[in-house]
Amino acid sequence: MxxxxxxxxxxxxxxxxxxxxxxxxxxxxxxxxxxxxxxxxxxxxxxxxxxxxxxxxxxxxxxxxxxxxxxxxxxxxxxxxxxxxxxALATRLAWETSPPMPDRAEAAAILADVLPGQQFAPGEIYPAETLFAIYGEPLSLNSVNDLLFGDGGEYALTATGASRTGFPSLPLDQTAAVAEQRLRDGGWTVYPATHNDMYGCAGPPCDPATIPQDTRLFAKRGNTTLELELYPQQHADSTYLAVSLSRTTPAAVWPAAVVxxxxxxxxxxxxxxxxxxxxxxxxxxxxxxxxxxxxxxxxxxxxxxxxxxxxxxxxxxxxxxxxxxxxxxxxxxxxxxxxxxxxxxxxxxxxxxxxxxxxxxxxxxxxx
Amino acid sequence: MREPTYLILTALASGPRYGYAIIQDVGELSGGRTSLLPGTLYTALDRLAAEGLVELDREETVDGRLRRYYRLTPGGVTALEAETARMRRLTTAAETRLRTLRPQTA
Incomplete structure (x- = not known):
């Protein structure tokens, strides 16, 4: 023209x-x-x-x-x-703007504040090395098989974790209540605790009311999320408390998704x-x-x-x-x-x- | 057949028309209810041409502007006749029922 x-x-x-x-x-x-x-x-x-x-x-x-x-x-x-x-691809790239997962020092400070009754030694805290991992490893050519053939769901956001096994020194209800209060006092946004059955009925006879329930507490502050899981203790070597510290979705993810x-x-x-x-x-x-x-x-x-x-x-x-x-x-x-x-x-x-x-x-x- | 398509075919029934003339004719035929925009018109013309209902008649350049005139094909005439007959049957049926309704409501 x-x-x-x-x-x-x-x-x-x-x-x-x-x-x-x-x-x-x-x-x-x-x-x-x-x-x-x-x-x-x-x-x-x-x-x-x-x-x-x-x-x-x-x-x-x-x-x-x-x-x-x-x-x-x-x-x-x-x-x-x-x-x-x-x-989705843009959001994955935008996740790279996230700060790294909490390191040992940051995690130890949070845990000492939130769970004063539990003292985690640095060696008991397992910091995440990457933002996302598959079977604990960053994505690489070696993970292609896992990714493509059935284990893709293992690729997920990581978290810095700590856990406790053995017999709890305090009743778990009390631990949950203290943690919730400490979180609120520390300026965390605390979400309502959830309780789920530890296992399902294997078959009759089964009274669902007798199945022990775990307690999960979620909280968020700044760019950090916290998940506290408490399991009714069943064995001497069972985990009764697990904490995961991770990152919130970076702000850049939303505009990246739109664009x-x-x-x-x-x-x-x-x-x-x-x-x-x-x-x-x-x-x-x-x-x-x-x-x-x-x-x-x-x-x-x-x-x-x-x-x-x-x-x-x-x-x-x-x-x-x-x-x-x-x-x-x-x-x-x-x-x-x-x-x-x-x-x-x-x-x-x-x-x-x-x-x-x-x-x-x-x-x-x-x-x- | 949608109303704009019917109106475009009706506009072309009185002879070849170019784009703007079709738009004007459609406006008049519909009593101003249908105001075709050029984008809509040419999409409809593309479809009607692909269906073999309209075809290019000739080209002219007036005041430096290109005008292409379109006309109905025999298939277009048949389609317009069929649609007109269908609408006539509908309007006749509606009028018949309205006539029977009026004495009852009067």
Whole structure:
């Protein structure tokens, strides 16, 4: 399209960038002429309604297949899942802005303050070396097998921990009450304590009222979270008290999720549109590409749809000073094999879409 | 068939029209109720062309602006006739029932 000095035309041209290049080449001048003719004299800027209309229809034109009404739905599914995955990736990167996990000195000071009756020697405190770990080790090439084949759920945020075994010197109820009071006095936000059965009924006869219950106390202060677990003592070598100190979600995670999500959604939309336009009938690989797209969507969406209800139930079931990272909500890396297989399927589909089409895109209005 | 599509086909029923003329005609046909924006119009034209209901008639350049005229294909005429007949049947049925309703409510 030629350059113009008319400011209104220039602004319309800018909005027409939402349409794919081939479409602009074919219809841009005509569309611009109609826009200018429809504009009342003296208008210098497109109205908000016009702008929204051009952006919406431009993005629709990027999907090609003008007869299809479902193509928009598929594009939305693609954009949303791509946005979710890139948002999750961005949040993982943003977690790197977190301070390291509490070291021995910090943990010892907190424990001495919160649990005055328990004296932890430095050797009884186990500081976490990394923010995230799988089986206690940072992610590396050696963890690929674990990550992909069933043990992805072991990749999790670490915590600096300390525990006690043997017989408690104070009744656990008293320990919990003292800890809760000390936490409040120390400026911690304390969440309601939870109590869960230590085990389920193995079979009748079973009186659920006789099953011992643990006590879990969650608290948050600044960028530190604390979880205190108290277990009714059953054996001389059983753990009756465990404390975990970890970090809250860094502030950078939220904007990173939004920016990463929007970029990923836009990328998903554009890639879907590109492949959709290229494989419009009568493209030789239209059917295989459609099948690969379906496989990709299944592999990417199924873990999300499977995981989200469990995560919602889990979050509602106990207090969370820190939400689980976004990728865990998406079923990652538990189902990372699905994600990787979906990526392979998507890449194969995109590669097939690169094959030359049998006609010029986009579909032009036929001349007689 | 959605109303804007029906109105676009109706606008083209009286002969080839270019983009802005279709927008004006649709506005008049609908008594000002439907105000098509160019983005909506060209998406609809793309779809109608892909369905074989409209086709390009000719191009003109007026005051340096490109005008493409569109016309109904025989398939477009048939689709418009079918939709018009369907709507006529509906309006006839509605009128018949309203006529029977009026004496009771009067």
């Amino acid at each position: 030629p350059v113009t000095s008319d400011p209104l035309a220039r602004r319309y041209r800018r909005l027409l960038l939402c349409y794919p290049r081939a479409y602009r080449r074919a219809r841009g001048e005509e569309l611009l002429a109609t826009l200018l003719e429809a504009a009342p004299p003296g208008r210098a800027r497109p109205t908000a309604r016009e702008a929204a209309n051009l952006i919406g229809h431009g993005l629709r034109a990027r999907l090609g297949r003008p007869r299809s009404r479902s193509v928009v739905t598929w594009a939305v599914f693609t954009a949303v899942i791509c946005g979710l995955f890139t948002a 990463g999500g929007l970029l990923g959604a836009a990328m998903g939309w554009l890639l879907f549109g590109w492949a959709s336009r290229r494989t419009q009938a009568p493209h030789p690989v239209r059917v295989p590409v459609n099948v690969l797209f379906g496989v990709t969507m299944g592999l990417w969406w199924l873990p999300v749809l499977f995981t989200v209800p469990f995560m919602v139930e889990h979050h509602l079931g106990e207090p969370h000073p820190r939400w689980h990272p976004l990728w865990e909500w998406l079923g990652q890396p538990v189902f990372s094999l699905f994600l990787v297989a979906g990526c392979a399927s998507a890449l194969l589909g995109l590669a097939l879409a690169l094959l030359p089409s049998r006609r010029t895109q986009p579909q032009r209005v036929a001349t007689t």
